[in-house]
Structure formats: C-alpha cells, structure tokens
Amino acid sequence: MPTRSFHEEIAANRRFSLMLTGLVTFILVALGLTIGAAIGQPLIGLGIAVFLAFIQIMVLWTAGSSLALLDAGATRIEHSDNPMLFNVVEEMSIAAGQPMPKVYVIESDSMNAFATGMSPDKSAIAVTRGLLNHLNRYELQGVVAHEMSHIRNSDTRMMITVAVMVGSIVMLSDLFLRGFLRAGFRGRGGGGKKGGAEAIILIAALVFALLALIIAPMLQFAVSRKRELLADASAVELTRYPSALANALKKLTYENTPFKEAGKAFQHFYIVNPARPVSGGGGLYSTHPPIEERIRRLQEMALEYPEPEQEKRK
Amino acid sequence: MESWVILVIVAGLVIVLLLWFFGTYNGLVSLRNQVKNAWSQIDVQLKRRHDLIPNLVEACKGYMKFEQSTLEKVIQARNMAMSAQGVEQSAKAENMLTGALKSLFALVESYPDLKAQQNVGQLMEELASTENKISFARQFYNDSVMRYNTRIQQIPANIVAGMGNFTAEEFFEVESAEERIAPKVDLNIG
Numbered sequence: 001m002p003t004r005s006f007h008e009e010i011a012a013n014r015r016f017s018l019m020l021t022g023l024v025t026f027i028l029v030a031l032g033l034t035i036g037a038a039i040g041q042p043l044i045g046l047g048i049a050v051f052l053a054f055i056q057i058m059v060l061w062t063a064g065s066s067l068a069l070l071d072a073g074a075t076r077i078e079h080s081d082n083p084m085l086f087n088v089v090e091e092m093s094i095a096a097g098q099p100m101p102k103v104y105v106i107e108s109d110s111m112n113a114f115a116t117g118m119s120p121d122k123s124a125i126a127v128t129r130g131l132l133n134h135l136n137r138y139e140l141q142g143v144v145a146h147e148m149s150h151i152r153n154s155d156t157r158m159m160i161t162v163a164v165m166v167g168s169i170v171m172l173s174d175l176f177l178r179g180f181l182r183a184g185f186r187g188r189g190g191g192g193k194k195g196g197a198e199a200i201i202l203i204a205a206l207v208f209a210l211l212a213l214i215i216a217p218m219l220q221f222a223v224s225r226k227r228e229l230l231a232d233a234s235a236v237e238l239t240r241y242p243s244a245l246a247n248a249l250k251k252l253t254y255e256n257t258p259f260k261e262a263g264k265a266f267q268h269f270y271i272v273n274p275a276r277p278v279s280g281g282g283g284l285y286s287t288h289p290p291i292e293e294r295i296r297r298l299q300e301m302a303l304e305y306p307e308p309e310q311e312k313r314k
Numbered sequence: 315m316e317s318w319v320i321l322v323i324v325a326g327l328v329i330v331l332l333l334w335f336f337g338t339y340n341g342l343v344s345l346r347n348q349v350k351n352a353w354s355q356i357d358v359q360l361k362r363r364h365d366l367i368p369n370l371v372e373a374c375k376g377y378m379k380f381e382q383s384t385l386e387k388v389i390q391a392r393n394m395a396m397s398a399q400g401v402e403q404s405a406k407a408e409n410m411l412t413g414a415l416k417s418l419f420a421l422v423e424s425y426p427d428l429k430a431q432q433n434v435g436q437l438m439e440e441l442a443s444t445e446n447k448i449s450f451a452r453q454f455y456n457d458s459v460m461r462y463n464t465r466i467q468q469i470p471a472n473i474v475a476g477m478g479n480f481t482a483e484e485f486f487e488v489e490s491a492e493e494r495i496a497p498k499v500d501l502n503i504g
Binding site for chain 2: 083084087088090091092094095096097238240
C-alpha cells in the first residue's frame with residue numbers, strides 16, 4: 001500500500017473542490033448569458049442569475065448556520081455537562097488553532113456528528129448521544145477532528161454557497177424550459193420569420209439549460225464528497241492518528257442506525273449520511289464518498305504514524 | 315506626450331510594488347504573531363497542569379498509602395517546573411513532570427476503587443486532557459513555526475523578510491518521535 005501524507009491529500013482535495021466550485025460559477029454565469037441571449041438581452045439574463053444567487057447567499061450567510069442545529073434538535077452543553085466531550089473539542093480547537101466552537105448534543109441513539117457556522121468564531125459542533133456511548137476517546141477525538149476541519153476549511157460557507165448557486169441554476173433552467181414550452185404550445189412557430197441565427201441561439205440555450213439541470217447538482221455532490229475527504233485528511237493533521245478515525249468510521253457505518261430526524265437539506269453536513277449510513281456513498285448523486293474509500297485513504301496515511309503507546313498495550 | 319505615458323507606467327509600477335510590499339509585510343507580521351500566540355497557548359496549558367496536580371494528589375493520598383514515593387515525585391517535579399527559569403530549563407522540568415504524571419496515571423489504573431470515585435475520575439479526565447492539550451498546543455506551535463519559517467525563506471517574500479528583520483523561529487524539540495504523537499493518555503472513562 002502506498003503511503004500518502006495528509007499534506008498531499010489536503011492539497012489535492014483543495015485543488016479539486018476549488019476547480020468544481022469554479023465550474024459551478026462558470027455554469028451559472030454562462031447560463032444567465034445564454035438564456036438572456038435567447039430572449040435578446042444577454043446582460044439582463046446574467047443580472048438575474050447573479051442577483052438570484054446573491055440574495056440567497058446573503059440570507060443564508062446570516063441565518064443559515066443555526067438552521068442545521070434546529071433541524072437536528074440539538075441542545076447546547078457546557079463543560080460540566082459532559083467534561084470529556086467538551087475537553088475533546090477543546091483539544092481539537094487547540095490543535096487547529098481555532099476559537100473554541102459551541103458544543104451541542106443530539107439526543108439520538110444513532111451515531112453521527114456535524115459542524116456548522118459561517119465563520120470559525122461563530123461555529124458549533126454537534127454530536128449524537130449514540131456517538132458518545134459507542135466510541136472510545138480516541139475515536140471521538142477523530143470524529144471531532146473531522147468536524148473541526150470542516151470549520152477550519154470554511155466548509156459550511158463553501159457548501160452553502162455552492163448549494164445556492166446550483167439551486168439558482170436549477171431554478172433558472174427550469175423557468176426557461178417551462179417558459180419555452182408554454183410559448184411553444186401557444187403556436188409561436190407561426191410567426192417564425194426570424195433569422196436562423198436567433199433559432200440557433202434559442203436551441204443552444206435550450207440544450208444548455210437542460211444540461212445544466214442535470215450536471216449542476218452532480219457538481220454540488222462532487223464538491224460535498226471532496227470536502228469530506230479533505231476533512232478526513234485534515235483530521236489526521238490534527239490528531240496524527242488516522243486509525244482512530246478509520247475505526248470510528250467503521251462503527252458509524254457498519255454498527256449504526258439511521259438518524260431519521262435529520263432533514264434532507266442538511267444531510268451533507270454530517271460525517272456519514274444520516275439517512276443511510278450503511279449503504280452510504282459513492283454514486284454521482286451521493287453526498288458522501290464510499291466508506292471503503294475513506295477508510296482506505298486513512299489507512300494509507302496510518303502507515304506514516306506509529307500507534308500511540310497506550311493503544312499498543314491493549 | 316511620450317514622457318507623460320512613461321511617467322504613468324512608472325507610477326503604476328511603483329504603486330503595484332508598494333501594494334505588494336505592504337501585503338507581504340502584513341502577511342509576515344500576522345504569521346509571526348501566530349507563532350507568538352501559539353507559544354503562549356502552551357504556557358496557558360502548562361499553568362493549568364500545575365494548578366490541577368495538587369488536587370489530584372490530595373484526592374489520591376488516602377488510597378495510595380504504599381505509593382507515597384510516586385506522589386512525592388509528581389509534587390517535586392511540579393514544584394521544579396514552576397520554579398524553572400528560562401526556556402531550556404523549564405522544558406526539561408516539564409518533560410520530567412510529564413514522565414512523573416504518566417507513572418501516576420498508570421498507578422491509578424491499578425486502583426479501581428480509586429478511579430471509580432467521582433472526583434478522582436473527573437480530576438483524571440481534566441489532567442489527562444490537559445496533557446493532550448499541551449502536546450496539541452506544541453504541535454500547533456511547531457506547525458505555525460514551519461509556516462512562518464517557510465514563508466520568510468521563499469522568494470520573493472524573503473526580500474521583505476530581510477528588510478523587516480523577520481528572523482526564523484525555533485521549533486519546540488521533543489526527545490523522541492514517539493513524543494510528538496498525541497494523544498498520549500487514554501483513560502477510557504465512560
């Protein structure tokens with residue numbers, strides 16, 4: 001098995017997700033322009049596309065982060081409520097050089113965790129009761145390190161931004177295609193003495209809108225999967241103990257039950273998909289990478305780090 | 315007319331150069347401050363360790379009648395660490411304290427009644443976590459030093475670093491490679 005340092009993992013995942021985000025932005029701009037061109041005003045189309053995305057991003061950046069906590073029914077805890085969990089979070093915030101996030105517990109037997117917050121100083125980490133009951137301290141630390149990495153890498157902000165752009169693309173394409181169908185049925189073809197160039201632009205815009213409708217969500221899920229791998233690798237940078245996170249992921253996959261209360265919109269926040277942790281991941285429309293791949297990558301990194309003393313004794 | 319164009323180009327270049335200089339300089343300042351801050355974080359955790367130790371020793375005293383020497387060693391190492399002067403001496407003393415604490419932790423493991431006591435369990439968790447925090451703070455300090463040192467050595471930032479007296483910071487050395495790996499203490503509480 002080849003070894004791979006977390007530095008390489010982090011750099012590769014960061015490059016790739018930036019590329020994908022760039023591509024989503026490009027599609028949004030191009031779609032605005034082409035749809036605009038089809039109705040004769042490219043700049044108006046672009047203006048609408050950018051405005052749509054901008055407004056939603058502004059709203060979500062101010063209110064979005066607390067929604068995930070509300071959705072999961074998480075309660076905030078302090079040090080005295082659960083010293084070990086609180087300490088583990090504090091340890092990871094020190095390792096990452098980040099401000100201490102708020103700590104939340106979700107009363108559910110399912111094992112899961114997520115991080116949220118638009119900036120590191122307003123962030124929060126939530127874990128389920130099941131996670132606290134079934135993981136040892138090392139494994140819990142690995143999971144918290146993964147979440148701390150989401151915070152450090154500004155993943156909440158990135159994922160919400162991408163989701164909004166993709167949402168805008170879908171909305172625009174949908175509106176345009178519907179508008180065209182309606183106009184088409186009204187027998188607009190009768191007055192069709194317009195030039196060939198306009199028809200070509202119209203067809204191009206139609207094809208583009210259809211393609212964008214299919215591809216944009218795919219890109220969103222690809223970004224989500226990349227950010228998960230990135231958080232796994234960054235977690236290793238914090239704990240220097242990849243096997244613990246690998247063990248935790250195994251438990252979260254093979255010994256877990258679904259966390260049904262989690263809303264569909266928030267699935268990509270969690271460390272494993274709360275709806276179906278067992279069969280989780282891999283497809284083009286999956287929020288998470290296949291668990292086997294995540295574990296394999298962690299094991300490759302594990303070869304670089306010897307086990308801590310205490311663990312060897314057992 | 316031509317001289318006017320040249321003047322604008324030169325002025326533009328100077329402005330760009332100045333902006334780059336300020337940007338790089340400020341970047342270096344914040345990296346250096348991060349190193350300083352990371353260092354003081356280690357001190358915060360070391361201080362917390364010193365504060366916690368007497369409580370744990372007090373709680374263990376009654377149970378460990380036959381292990382007084384281990385407890386005394388911990389107290390001794392703590393007092394030495396607190397009175398140590400200078401970076402080198404205190405690093406040495408803190409390492410001794412880490413060793414003494416490890417043997418105390420191992421000892422507590424062999425007294426299940428003691429560990430089951432709520433306040434002892436809590437103190438152990440706090441101290442164990444503080445041990446982890448110390449090594450994570452050191453790890454972050456070294457990461458920060460590496461980022462800073464790399465930056466001041468790279469072209470062209472090294473020019474700015476030379477002009478602004480940015481000198482390389484020292485890494486926190488640990489005796490063995492094993493020492494670098496955190497966490498070192500696992501209590502398996504809960």
